[in-house]
Amino acid sequence: MRKKSKTEFDDQNMPRGRWLQTFASILVLCVTVVICASLLSGYGIVTRVKYQLTGGESTWEQAAEEEGYASAAEEYYYDNLPEELHEAYREIYVHLMRYEDSGDFLTSVSVDDFWRTYYAVLADHPEIFWTDTSAQVEESGLTGTVVTYHFDVTVEVEDREAMRSELEAAADECIAQIPSDATDYEKIKSVYEYIIDTTDYDADSVDSQNIQSALLYHSSVCAGYSKAFQYILHRMGLFCTYITGTTTNGGDHGWNMVRIVDTEQSEETLAGIPAIEAEEAYYYVDVTWGDPVFASGMGDYDTESTINYNYLCCTEYDLFKTHVPDGSIALPECTSDAYDYYKRNGCYYERFDWDTIYQALMESVQAGESRIMMKFGSEEAYQEAQTELFEGTLLSDAGQYLMRQNGVTSWNYRYHTDDNFYLVTIYWS
Numbered sequence: 001m002r003k004k005s006k007t008e009f010d011d012q013n014m015p016r017g018r019w020l021q022t023f024a025s026i027l028v029l030c031v032t033v034v035i036c037a038s039l040l041s042g043y044g045i046v047t048r049v050k051y052q053l054t055g056g057e058s059t060w061e062q063a064a065e066e067e068g069y070a071s072a073a074e075e076y077y078y079d080n081l082p083e084e085l086h087e088a089y090r091e092i093y094v095h096l097m098r099y100e101d102s103g104d105f106l107t108s109v110s111v112d113d114f115w116r117t118y119y120a121v122l123a124d125h126p127e128i129f130w131t132d133t134s135a136q137v138e139e140s141g142l143t144g145t146v147v148t149y150h151f152d153v154t155v156e157v158e159d160r161e162a163m164r165s166e167l168e169a170a171a172d173e174c175i176a177q178i179p180s181d182a183t184d185y186e187k188i189k190s191v192y193e194y195i196i197d198t199t200d201y202d203a204d205s206v207d208s209q210n211i212q213s214a215l216l217y218h219s220s221v222c223a224g225y226s227k228a229f230q231y232i233l234h235r236m237g238l239f240c241t242y243i244t245g246t247t248t249n250g251g252d253h254g255w256n257m258v259r260i261v262d263t264e265q266s267e268e269t270l271a272g273i274p275a276i277e278a279e280e281a282y283y284y285v286d287v288t289w290g291d292p293v294f295a296s297g298m299g300d301y302d303t304e305s306t307i308n309y310n311y312l313c314c315t316e317y318d319l320f321k322t323h324v325p326d327g328s329i330a331l332p333e334c335t336s337d338a339y340d341y342y343k344r345n346g347c348y349y350e351r352f353d354w355d356t357i358y359q360a361l362m363e364s365v366q367a368g369e370s371r372i373m374m375k376f377g378s379e380e381a382y383q384e385a386q387t388e389l390f391e392g393t394l395l396s397d398a399g400q401y402l403m404r405q406n407g408v409t410s411w412n413y414r415y416h417t418d419d420n421f422y423l424v425t426i427y428w429s
Contacts (some may be wrong), residue, residue: 060090069097073234076241077120080330088117099157102150111139114146123242126227129210130155170215171232184260185339191232192312201293222254222288229287245325255286281336284319286311309341310421321420342375350377352384361398371427382422
């Protein structure tokens with residue numbers, strides 16, 4: 001007969017008291033495991049197991065599809081997040097769209113990654129207008145993951161559907177004034193002008209971080225301007241995303257990035273039919289700085305009506321002189337100047353030529369224009385133009401013509417120079 005070692009368990013020969021003590025220890029251990037499992041997740045074991053078994057992320061994707069929340073707009077931040085955060089992104093999105101402002105959070109994610117993902121959802125979806133940019137989360141002390149959430153909201157649940165209808169109507173009012181055959185650039189330019197014309201910049205505006213501030217209350221800050229711009233472009237099926245960072249003076253700021261796809265016929269053919277080549281490029285847009293209040297250096301002259309087009313479809317070379325992205329998301333190159341406003345409107349001069357600028361000045365005054373804008377292709381050309389215009393005699397003939405036309409013996413004019421964009425604007429007065 002084999003002898004049992006001292007460490008083996010003998011339930012037949014163990015004294016009854018010791019057996020009961022061991023059983024109690026095992027029971028305590030089991031209860032402890034259950035309690036710890038609950039603490040790890042923040043929700044019941046059944047819910048956690050069911051969530052894991054039903055596919056995790058696919059559960060949220062399916063919910064978005066089945067409940068009509070699937071986004072028609074391109075989700076730039078989602079596409080550029082690490083894949084391991086996609087599940088948390090979709091869970092946050094579905095909770096928001098269901099108006100579930102608080103509850104258990106099922107995806108395993110750290111507090112830092114929750115904030116990163118929450119920001120990404122709001123950046124992709126300007127139509128989520130009822131939340132503040134802040135939220136409260138509860139973190140598991142054992143795992144360091146988020147177990148519950150509470151979104152801070154600015155619009156109560158019972159008011160959201162009515163406001164959604166108002167916002168859609170406001171956006172459609174903007175879209176209705178754009179010709180149906182407009183190009184993508186023309187649509188972008190029209191929305192840019194519409195928001196500037198209908199919105200006043202006010203640091204104390206209500207709900208300034210959301211689209212209703214610009215579209216309903218017509219008073220906002222950079223977030224409201226940019227998200228309203230993004231929201232309208234999304235309704236027209238155009239790509240637009242929201243970028244955050246700082247300006248060179250140190251203030252926080254938000255602006256947009258758009259994409260324009262140009263198509264043209266290729267010399268190559270397929271079955272005798274010319275192939276169509278598509279070339280896409282990204283551009284920055286800052287609607288806020290297009291507002292006259294940011295047309296710095298013009299004093300109080302014409303500031304109520306002068307839209308600044310420097311920030312419409314501009315390059316990173318121009319924008320990054322004053323704007324610094326915060327690095328929260330990877331950005332593509334924005335180097336094409338194909339849709340530079342001044343190039344498209346005959347106001348761009350690659351180099352300074354005395355005769356060319358003289359002719360432009362004379363055509364402007366003879367046409368009765370209130371101003372002339374001239375953008376130069378280099379700092380050298382820009383500096384030479386300023387010297388000839390304001391220290392030389394280049395403006396003399398234009399001034400003489402204006403004096404004869406108005407029957408006066410003196411002539412005053414105002415001008416504005418923009419060193420970042422190499423831009424000279426002369427106001428005839």
